[in-house]
Amino acid sequence: xxxxxxxxxxxxxxxxxxxxxxxxxxxxxxxxxxxxxxxxxxxxxxxxxxxxxxxxxxxxxxxxxxxxxxxxxxxxxxxx
Numbered sequence: 001x002x003x004x005x006x007x008x009x010x011x012x013x014x015x016x017x018x019x020x021x022x023x024x025x026x027x028x029x030x031x032x033x034x035x036x037x038x039x040x041x042x043x044x045x046x047x048x049x050x051x052x053x054x055x056x057x058x059x060x061x062x063x064x065x066x067x068x069x070x071x072x073x074x075x076x077x078x079x080x
Contacts, residue, residue: 022068
């Protein structure tokens, strides 16, 4: 975890993410996920976005590989 006193979080400790280089759909995924909150069931994100769960899972995996999504959250709650 980051040092909250200095304002560093786990996200900033990883370094900057180049958001402008993300595809529009990736921006949409991140926007929905951030609106839902830091922890949520994968099914909730699927329902909120009204997308196919397999396609969303693939996009999340791509975001993890790029470093744009925390790997400890990949598939959080999926199958539950």
